[in-house]
Amino acid sequence: MSKDNFTLTFSGSREPVTQSAYALVDACEKLGIIRTRCRQGKCGACQIRIISGDYEEIAPMLALTEKEIRNNAILPCVLVPLSDIEVEAWYK
């Protein structure tokens, strides 16, 4: 396994992710934990909470409020994973 292959974990389920655009959002969709619309960080449909892991923003997470950001909400459609990532459902 190369260094840019990571694992997405959600509630005990795992999915491999690569360090590339849309890999994280695609893995979240594959696990059935989000839905998507814009895939540009603008609609908020893919919102989820990160528990652990590092990522890089390839576009701003425009749909998030300051409060949501403080509560570790992320929009995986605009993030590239830089490590293993663990997420949980976002409850507003």
Ligand code: FES
């Ligand atoms: S799909 Fe719209 S913000 Fe992610």
